[in-house]
Amino acid sequence: MAEEGEMGIVVNGMDDDLYDYDRVADVEEETEMDDDADSFNKATDTTAKQARKGKDIQGIPWERLNITRDKYRKTRIEQYKNYENIPSSGELIDKKCKDIEKGPQYYEFQHNTRMVKPTILHFQLRNLVWATSKHDVYLMSNYAVVHWSPLSCNSTEVVNFSGHVAPTEKHPGSLLEGFTQTQISTLAVKDKLLVAGGFQGELTCKRLDRRGVSFCTRTTYDENSITNAIEIFDHFSGGSRFLTSNNDCGVRIFDLEKFQLLNHFRYPWPVNHTSMSPDCKLIAVVGDHLDGLLVDSQNGKTVSSLVGHLDYSFASAWHPDGRIFATGNQDKACRVWDLRNLSSPLAVLKGNLGAARSIRFSSDGQFMAVAEPADFVHVYSTKGDYSKRQEIDFFGEISGISLSPDDESLFIGVWDRTYASLLQYSRKHYYGYLDSCL
Numbered sequence: 001m002a003e004e005g006e007m008g009i010v011v012n013g014m015d016d017d018l019y020d021y022d023r024v025a026d027v028e029e030e031t032e033m034d035d036d037a038d039s040f041n042k043a044t045d046t047t048a049k050q051a052r053k054g055k056d057i058q059g060i061p062w063e064r065l066n067i068t069r070d071k072y073r074k075t076r077i078e079q080y081k082n083y084e085n086i087p088s089s090g091e092l093i094d095k096k097c098k099d100i101e102k103g104p105q106y107y108e109f110q111h112n113t114r115m116v117k118p119t120i121l122h123f124q125l126r127n128l129v130w131a132t133s134k135h136d137v138y139l140m141s142n143y144a145v146v147h148w149s150p151l152s153c154n155s156t157e158v159v160n161f162s163g164h165v166a167p168t169e170k171h172p173g174s175l176l177e178g179f180t181q182t183q184i185s186t187l188a189v190k191d192k193l194l195v196a197g198g199f200q201g202e203l204t205c206k207r208l209d210r211r212g213v214s215f216c217t218r219t220t221y222d223e224n225s226i227t228n229a230i231e232i233f234d235h236f237s238g239g240s241r242f243l244t245s246n247n248d249c250g251v252r253i254f255d256l257e258k259f260q261l262l263n264h265f266r267y268p269w270p271v272n273h274t275s276m277s278p279d280c281k282l283i284a285v286v287g288d289h290l291d292g293l294l295v296d297s298q299n300g301k302t303v304s305s306l307v308g309h310l311d312y313s314f315a316s317a318w319h320p321d322g323r324i325f326a327t328g329n330q331d332k333a334c335r336v337w338d339l340r341n342l343s344s345p346l347a348v349l350k351g352n353l354g355a356a357r358s359i360r361f362s363s364d365g366q367f368m369a370v371a372e373p374a375d376f377v378h379v380y381s382t383k384g385d386y387s388k389r390q391e392i393d394f395f396g397e398i399s400g401i402s403l404s405p406d407d408e409s410l411f412i413g414v415w416d417r418t419y420a421s422l423l424q425y426s427r428k429h430y431y432g433y434l435d436s437c438l
Contacts, residue, residue: 082354089311089331103388107425118399118413129400130189134409168212188230197227222248265300286313328356
């Protein structure tokens with residue numbers, strides 16, 4: 001399997017003349033208080049107070065390395081290899097689009113913990129971090145789904161897929177024998193529901209307030225059956241449902257009460273991501289094709305094509321107003337669309353390093369967060385045609401991003417051989433004089 005950005009990051013494959021692994025090991029040993037891994041990782045966490053005093057948010061000891069952060073950032077941007085299915089698609093975007101200047105800070109650094117280790121199994125799929133509240137985050141760590149509490153700084157294993165996982169409930173279509181050693185490619189968590197998708201089309205559903213797993217099924221036995229994306233949504237008729245996007249060119253809608261398949265739509269190419277509009281009438285569909293699709297959620301028929309991207313797309317999301325939506329592509333661009341005029345995008349937003357692999361709108365609609373494959377998350381203000389953005393800058397492959405439902409916290413999973421961690425940012429509020437009277 002090809003690897004995105006093979007040149008590596010500061011601690012993940014950096015050239016020997018730029019980075020000394022033994023030196024970093026020595027530096028970290030100096031800070032280790034005992035042999036307990038949790039105590040060590042807790043000691044190497046970074047708080048907002050420490051960051052304000054100059055500590056690197058990831059705890060990287062730049063002052064002891066033979067390269068500065070600024071110099072390595074420049075080298076990283078110059079040498080990072082963006083994975084493309086269509087050659088030079090990113091270069092064409094660089095020529096066509098201007099960089100948007102960095103603007104206000106919408107989210108400020110709060111905490112970075114190395115007590116949890118986010119991981120990635122497929123280099124193109126980065127939806128492995130979900131926050132159900134600002135105190136509850138779920139993420140993939142090796143074979144396990146882990147719950148992390150920023151409040152108590154404790155992690156708990158929710159489901160471990162390294163062994164045998166079988167359902168404890170009986171539902172039609174459920175594989176009672178379950179699965180063994182499932183490789184999880186994508187994840188979705190909302191409220192008290194968790195759905196995990198596997199490389200062989202596996203789906204595992206769990207209610208977080210109950211013991212065991214509720215439902216297991218294999219969506220397809222096609223040779224190319226990887227589950228690329230899952231989205232849980234609330235249906236207008238009541239109850240929750242979820243969408244799956246698969247490499248067998250299928251989009252499926254399941255009921256989350258009895259876990260039954262409600263609809264199955266097929267398209268001419270592998271589907272990498274889908275997202276349901278807030279009114280549940282339309283689905284944005286993107287995949288291994290230059291064009292995306294807007295389809296009817298009842299019958300799967302195409303309402304409109306989305307023309308403009310130069311490569312394959314792996315991300316999509318809807319603004320809560322139900323009129324605006326966005327698609328993310330390996331051409332390094334996120335395109336924002338308006339239902340009232342789909343002939344051209346409302347905005348084309350270019351990344352620094354690579355593909356737009358994850359997109360999230362805030363619940364109040366004021367912000368849109370876009371994650372590149374590594375190093376950068378961009379937070380755009382939805383006001384003023386997305387012309388203002390905050391750039392969150394770090395080093396490491398991004399396993400996923402998630403905004404808490406109240407929009408107060410932004411979580412970023414960072415996968416790296418040495419500095420794997422979960423970054424937490426808090427929404428910055430600007431209060432005027434009269435606000436103090438409220």
